[in-house]
Amino acid sequence: EITLTQTPGTLSLSPGERATLSCTASQSVSTTSLVWYQQKEGQAPRLLIYATSTRAPGIPDRFSGSGSGTDFILTIDRLEPEDFAIYFCQQYSDSPSRCTFGQGTRLEIK
């Protein structure tokens, strides 16, 4: 099973700064299969980016994704107060489980 490791566990930044979140897979992942979600307290995950770099409808362009192989990055430019949340990466494969999630990165206000 492919495991995803997200770093850092917690990222402390100020509004207006740039956030760089990492997701490393234990095996190579197809770029069409790497997804990012944002989750706020008491809410369900919200789709941000799929296929490594495609923003979901309604997601601001300050969110961007990149990467290939085993290393993927979520970048958030010019942090807004509403961006402080937990971010999860997810990968899809057929073996043995349809998909797995990273453990999450908490983005907190410094």
Added chain:
Amino acid sequence: QLFLHESGPGLVNPSETLSLTCSVSGGRIGGSFWSWVRQFPGGGLEWLGYVYVNYPDGTNYNPSLKSRLTISADVSKNQISLHLTSVTAADSAVYFCARDQTERVSKWEYNYYMDVWGKGISVSVS
């Protein structure tokens, strides 16, 4: 706009069966994949399984739960159901249902993502 709403008991006795329902409004469940995902108190997310609502329906389960889990669909009610048998405290979590998209990009490539989620239901086994 599609809405998903999970319902069921918030408390289940150990060794009993957890039964949850995901009611879908704003669209039909036919022709789509519907997954259940749970989130443990520590924050980790685990995919449980999906049902593909078609003729016939197809299912796929997390191997770690396959022996205890059944996911099904009721097209007439526009609902997805989850049944998890022999629950223990380790099954205590928030359970989400989500539309699980498989989007064809080319002859051999697909994009995958969960684009619509319910608010989740907290289940405690005690």
